[in-house]
Amino acid sequence: MKPPGMTRRRFNMSDKMIHRHDKGSIFIHWFNAFCWIFLTLTGLGLISNERINPVGGWWPNLMRTIFGSGETLLTFHIYVGLTWAAVILIYILVRFRDSLGFLKEVFTLSPARDTVWMIKRNVQLTLGNKALKKMGMTTDIPPQGFYNAGQKVFAQLTVFAGLILVVTGIIMYLSTIILNNPTPAAWSRTIHYLMAGIGFAGMLVHIYMAAISRDERPAFKSMFSGMVPEDYAKHHHELWYKEVKDKS
């Protein structure tokens, strides 16, 4: 599968492995991933007005065919959404300190380092080093902590969008049960759609990075095994690597 020239830069299997994710984090990651994908696909299917649906009428029709009816589709969307919110909430409560640590980690940006990282890495990954040089920038990339700036921004987006999706979702769910004013439901749907749309834009990059990008393959594997090669950690998350080394 890999061209012969590539092996040179492959991470050697005999590399020492470092612990990166525990079983709980791995579980919640995949649970979260499944729910986001399921809810994005079914949610897009709920906008059955083809004048409004960004991809047209075929997608809602397909979803209705798969689920049997619009009502079933809506029921699945609502209850998977509520289950998702409940499980995440329980996870946060059970692992309160870890969750706070995660939030602290992803919401701590170092403006100088992370801005440079964001600009350079985006150019490098899409246009290449030559373009980077043409733009008068060097090809060195600022060292990153446990998460790189891109992962942090995506994590911030999911936390922020997730919260708003839950709140607006519950408002829509309760609308016909207890709300006498229709306006909150109308705005909730608009905001729900906005958040899901922006989340999907981020998810595209996240999925590419994890499942297709060659560079981040060890990170993808670590979402199953919990371990990353030392070499990978050193090159992709240098600040975190040093932290781990200092501790041991």
Next chain:
Amino acid sequence: MKKKYCMVIDSSVCIDCKACMVSCKVQHNVPRGRWRNWIKHTEPDFSMGKHTFVHFQPGGCMQCDEPSCVYACPSGATFKDEETGIVHVNEDLCIGCGNCITACPYGARYRHPVKRVPDKCDFCSDRLSRGLLPACVDTCPTKARTFGDMNDPDSDVSRLLRDRETVRVVSKPVDTKPNMFYLAETMPADWPGSVEYPAAHQAMTGFVNPLVKIAVGISGLGVAAMFLKQLFTGDETSGNDKEEV
């Protein structure tokens, strides 16, 4: 063949007895203070002395061909049945956002205070399925309301539409193409509002939708660029350069 139900109304014979409104209310258990149909009237001008008159105009949901209520509903809970031309509300799909109620220029919908979903005339679909006429048509003592299938050339409505001149009460500036026809002429005609979509709906179509498309487009382009670069420039990836860090 597909049906297209409509109503042809001779408003000149309406005596404002409101039997159509009452029978509808009873048939559909319409809550207090709410109506699925109506009788509008002109304001009498008493300066005309003995020629003073009032014109009555029975109405209800016009089952439009360009239904602004359907366009205002993102979830498809409000839809026009292709087989009958009747605009329905699927209460199980509805989240009660109220878009359709604002969007209807005729005020033909109200929010059900208990179910919290819109309620409207559906030409008594349950009665139709049992071979009965809509309650309002059935009950009208002067037979002002005629109901039937426009696509059936032998129906009463087709005959009336063919043989007589008819007018429609239309909204401005957007004509929703209503399927309620009035023989000769009718009054009042200036009462429909304009087709208005609520701010939340305008934000969704005018701002959020383009924004989401742009965001997903940019992110998709970025992913495509990264993928192509990975495919065609195997050796020159960041890995080598990062070792310089």
